[in-house]
Amino acid sequence: MSYQVLARKWRPRKFAELVGQEHVVRALTNALDSGRMHHAYLFTGTRGVGKTTIARIFAKSLNCERGESADPCGECSVCTAVDAGRFVDLLEIDAASNTGVDDVREVIENAQYAPARGRFKVYLVDEVHMLSKPAFNALLKTLEEPPPHVKFLLATTDPQKLPVTVLSRCLRFNLKRLLPDQIAGQMRHILGAEHIEYEDAAIGELARAADGSLRDGLSLLDQAIAYGGGSLKADDVRAMLGSVERGQVFGVLDALAAGDGQALMAESTRIASFSPDFGSVLDDLAAALHRIQLIQLVPGYRPENHDGDDSALISLAERLAPEDVQLYYQIATTGRRDLSFAPDARTGFDMALLRMLAFRPSDGATPAASGGQRSAPSPQRSAPATPSAPAAAPVQQARPAPVPSHATPALATHAPAPAATPRVADAGGMPDWEALIQRADLRGPLGQLAQNSALRGREGNTLVLALQPTHMHLAVEPMVSQIADRLSEVMGEQIRLRFIGDSQGAAHTPAARAASARSAAQSAAEASIEGDPLVQALKREFGARVVPQSIKPFES
Structure with missing residues (x-):
């Protein structure tokens, strides 16, 4: 018998086997048990979260030979036919391939006939948002008032593209993205049943890479088992995914906390030696910073045990200032977005790390000029041209010999004049x-x-x-x-x-004087334009004219 991929082999066949969609299961179970079933259902959500699976289980529950129930037997001929994909009264239509009005018209004509074997004829339309506008219009009447033996189950990843007239005729269920812990739990269950050895760290990497989709996670699991030769090891999974160990991400944060540029670039080189996906590394860095910020700002929060790295997170939370964490997170996410604009991914990654180091808020102290730490600015760049400016005082104090007393008058002669302040009284004592x-x-x-x-x-x-x-x-x-x-x-x-x-x-009044000044400036500007030789030539040769109110006086 040929090998069947895990995503198909372990597709849930009962509502109780579904992962992470309890709100949908509860509504459908209650509807089946009470007999209050709608004629059209719409399932929305990202790929691989169970839309088609729920629709098939619902069709099986409607037509099970042992009666309508939220818990189909799974053994009768109807249940086995639905599981095998050959039940004649379950018509699965791929709207991405059958988009035209003629395809929908054929569905409408066949819907009038009674089911061949089951109690209901179930139409499962996948990716329904791909139908054309005429096809939607042709379907509306049947979707609103179908024959009593017909049920419509619609599934889509993009409900925004559906007409409002279709949405109003369906019961809509939004399926959630699965959490990494939910995906990891299902993977452990499958690996245990398949008798495959695995490491928890490898499961965690795959669950995070699945990005909320259980089907994507199981596809990655199949790939990882093949890559590892029948076992699942963390190093193999990281090499396959192009990710890095979390400890290396913490090494980057350690170097940032110490302000050590040499150590930071050494960590970057060590990460690059694994040929990772640098975008994923920046994602891991942002995720670690998020957990550090939660430790700092949420009283009583403690991270869940992710491969025993909670102690490292707590240590970093004590060493990093909260505002630094916010800055690093912003740079990591922005650097992730800008990787495609960099000359190459490694350069973009290095520049993101160096940006974190360069924009690190100053604590007022001058760190030692060793390694990659920031050194004090050179006097040539920081000292202004005027020798008596306040910024030059540290340079004066750093000289070994004191300034001679006879130099004081010379400095005083070059002292900058105080900022001009408006006079509040005129010569006669009347306030200005x-x-x-x-x-x-x-x-x-x-x-x-x-x-x-x-x-x-x-x-x-x-x-x-x-x-x-x-x-x-x-x-x-x-x-x-x-x-x-x-x-x-x-x-x-x-x-x-x-x-x-x-x-x-x-x-x-001051307002009257200001208005008079503006009027005088406007008049002068208009006179200047009218007297301009080029303007006069344009008027004379081409009959040009100055557009009223288009002249504005120059504001210095």
Whole structure:
């Protein structure tokens, strides 16, 4: 007898044998036991999670010779025929190959006839999203009101492509991606029944590589058994998958925690000697950083025992700062995405590791300039041209001889002038209103009220402000008090404000002066364009004209 692959040999034949889809099994079991069965079901999910398998078991449960039940016998002629794929009343249609309206029309015509052997004629349409739009339209009426002896079971990996009219006619079940532990448990069960020796570390590698699909996991298991000559060893599986041992990933993290560039590149070379898939290595690195961050930030969290590496994770969590872990994780995921843009995968991997080292946040200390650790910046690059700048102070202190006292005046003559600050009073003692607004950082509604006011005078601690009579309703509490408080902080004394309505005095506000300056700049810009010889030549030769409002003054 020819060899049958594990994914087909160990395909579940009862609902109780399914892995990881308890929510679907419960709903279908209750429907079968109570007799409340819908006429159309839609199973969605990624590849290899049990969509077609559930549909076949459901068809077997409907037509079992011992009666409708959630637990078909598996021994009668109907059950054995369904398992063998030769039950005449279970019609499996590959929508990827039969996409046209003619194929669907044939299904509709045959659906009118009674089943040949079973109680129900079951149509299992796989990858139903591949049907054409006319085919969907032709199927709608039959899908909504099929004959009583017909059941439709639809399966798809891409439900977003299905018309809403089809979705509304079906009971939809979303199948979950399987967890690595669930896949690993099923692999151990199969290997035990097949009497094949295995290592737990090898099972873990395969379960993670399956990426949520049990069928993919069993296909990899078949490949690994063939690669290992009938046994399953971790080193063989890693060589087959192009992955590396977790201890080597921890070696990379150890070097990063120590800030040791030489050790980091040595770990990279050691990993490269196994000819791995560098994308998978970065994925493993990101997964380890995720678990480290959970240890750091989730109280009471302890990693599950993954090949005994929990102690290494806890040690790294104590040595790495949480913000460093976040940075390394971001670089690992970004580096994984950018591998295809690198000259080669090894270069992209090395640059991702070096980026982690280069962008490592500084702790303020100057590490020893040995190995790959960061050294202090050279004075030639860090010292500014001005000798008295604050940044040059460490260089001055590092000199063995003290600076001579007679050099102090020379340094003082080159000291940079303090930053210019707006004057708050003019020569006559009257406060500079525009400078006060700037110093008090008046913005928003407060700034608009102040900008549209003009300082008329000062009466003791009270500033008299002129405002347009039509704007007097804006000078109300609490805005006036808030402006006074800001001005008091700037002027160093308690200030009060009094607003008066004055049309002439309000014409000299900061807002009016700014508007006048903008108008003057606009006029100058327009005059400059009109007087430009090239513009005049274009007007004269081609009848060109300057588009209004298209001229904007240059802002320096």
